[in-house]
Amino acid sequence: MEALEEAELCFPQVNTSCKKTIRPHLEAVLIFSVLWCITLLTVVLNLLVIISISHFRQLHTTTNLLLLSLAVADFLVGFMQMPAEIPLFGGCWMMGDSMCVMNYFLSFVTVSVSVGSMVLISVDRYMAICDPMFYSTKVTVKKVQLCICLCWIFSAVHSTWILRDVLKQPDKYFSCYGDCVVVSGFIEGMVDLVVTFLGPILVIILLYLRVFVVAVSQARAMRSHIAAVTLQRSETVKAKKSEMKAARTLGVVVVVFILCSCPYYCSTVETANNPTEAAYPEIHMWLLYFNSCLNPVIYVFFYPWFRKAIKYIITLQILQPGSCEASLM
Numbered sequence: 613m614e615a616l617e618e619a620e621l622c623f624p625q626v627n628t629s630c631k632k633t634i635r636p637h638l639e640a641v642l643i644f645s646v647l648w649c650i651t652l653l654t655v656v657l658n659l660l661v662i663i664s665i666s667h668f669r670q671l672h673t674t675t676n677l678l679l680l681s682l683a684v685a686d687f688l689v690g691f692m693q694m695p696a697e698i699p700l701f702g703g704c705w706m707m708g709d710s711m712c713v714m715n716y717f718l719s720f721v722t723v724s725v726s727v728g729s730m731v732l733i734s735v736d737r738y739m740a741i742c743d744p745m746f747y748s749t750k751v752t753v754k755k756v757q758l759c760i761c762l763c764w765i766f767s768a769v770h771s772t773w774i775l776r777d778v779l780k781q782p783d784k785y786f787s788c789y790g791d792c793v794v795v796s797g798f799i800e801g802m803v804d805l806v807v808t809f810l811g812p813i814l815v816i817i818l819l820y821l822r823v824f825v826v827a828v829s830q831a832r833a834m835r836s837h838i839a840a841v842t843l844q845r846s847e848t849v850k851a852k853k854s855e856m857k858a859a860r861t862l863g864v865v866v867v868v869f870i871l872c873s874c875p876y877y878c879s880t881v882e883t884a885n886n887p888t889e890a891a892y893p894e895i896h897m898w899l900l901y902f903n904s905c906l907n908p909v910i911y912v913f914f915y916p917w918f919r920k921a922i923k924y925i926i927t928l929q930i931l932q933p934g935s936c937e938a939s940l941m
Contacts, residue, residue, distance in 0.1 A: 622704035622790035630790040633703035640702075647698050647898070650905055654690030657908035658683045664921035669936050671917065674756045675736050679911075681760045682729040685722045686904035693719050694901055700894055705792035709782035712792035717771055717779070720804075723900065724767035727812045730866055732759055734819045742826045770807060774800045809877045816866050865910055872903035916940075 623629040635643070661683035665671045696715045699705065705712055736756075740747050778784055778794050785795045796804065876896040911918045917940040924930050924938060 622706070626789045628789045630703060630788040633701065643701055644698065647694070647701070650898075650902060651690055651694040651698070654694060654901075654905040655687060657905065658687035658690060660922055660925060661908050661911060661918070662687060663925055663930070664918060667930060667936050668921060668924075668938060668940055670938070670940055671921070672753075674751050674753060675733065675740075677753065677756050677760065678729055678733045678736060681763065682726055682733070682907065685725040685729065686907055688718065689722050689901050689904040693722065694898075697894065697897065697901070700792060704790045706790070709786070713775065713778050713782040713794065715792070716794040717775055719897075720771035720774060721764075721767045722904075724770055724808050725764055726869070726904070727808050728763035728767060729760075730869060731812045731815055732756075732763065734816045734866070738819045738823055741823050770804075774804050805877055809873060813866075813870060820863055820866070864914070865907055868906050868910065869903050872899050872906070876900040 620631050620634065621629040622632055662680060665676045665680045665683070693715065696707070696711075707715075736751060739751050743750070772779065774796055775794065777797070785793045787793070876899065879896045908918075920940045924935065929935055929938075
C-alpha cells in the first residue's frame, strides 16, 4: 500500500510532493501521442513559413513581414511552450519553480505578439484596400519593421507587469511540490483581457468591417463601369482582387484565433474573480496553443506561394544557387 502511494507521487522522496494524475494506459498514450504530434506539426509548419519568407526575395513584402513575426511567435510556442506543458497532463512539473514561471512568461509574450501581429496585419489590409493610392508610401518596410520591434517590446513589458508578483515569488500559488500554477490578480487579469483580447479583437473587427464596406462599393463601381475597362484598369482590378483574397485569408486567421482563445480568456475572468482557484485549465491553454498550429495550415490552403515554397524546401531546390530569386507568385 505504501509503495502504491509512493508511485502516485511526482517526487516519492518528498513528503509535500504533488500526486500524479492517474489515467488508463491507453488513454494516457493517446493523449500524449496527440499532443506530441501537434507540437511537431506546429514546429515544422511554422519553420517552413519562416524559411519561405526569409529566403525568397519575392516574399519580402510588408504583409509577409507581419506574417513572419506571427510565424516566429507560433514557432516559439511549438518549440518551447508545448513540450514544457505536456508533462502537466500527468499532474507533475519536473523543471523547478523558476522554469515554471519562465514558461508562463514566454507564453504571455508569444500570445501578446501573436495578437499584436494580427492587429498590424489588419491595419495593413485596411491601408491596402481602403487607401491604395498612398499604401506604398505610408506602409514601408522600415515602418513595418519598427512596428514589429515595438510589438515584441510591448509584449515583453506587458507580460512582466502582469506576472510581476510571481516573478518575485515563483512558488506563491503552488499547493504542493511539483505544481506549476500562476494566478494573476483581478486588476492584472482584467488588463490582460482588455489588452490582449477584447481591445485587439474590437479593432480588428472594426477594420475588417470597413474593408468589407469598401470592397462592396468597389465591386459595384466596377460592375457599373465594366464596359469602359481598359487594360491598365484590368490590371488594377486584378491587384485589388489579390488584396481582397489576402484580406479574406487573414480574416480566417483572426476568426480561428478568436475561437481558440475564447475558452482561455473565459477561464482568465473566472480565475481573476476567484484567485484561490487553480489557474487556467490545461485544455484551455492547449486550445490557445493549437491556434499556433492552425495558422500555417490556413496558409497552405489559401496561399499558392506557400505551397510552391514548401515544394522548393522539401525537394532541396532551396540549396541551389539563385533559388532566392525563384518566382512564387
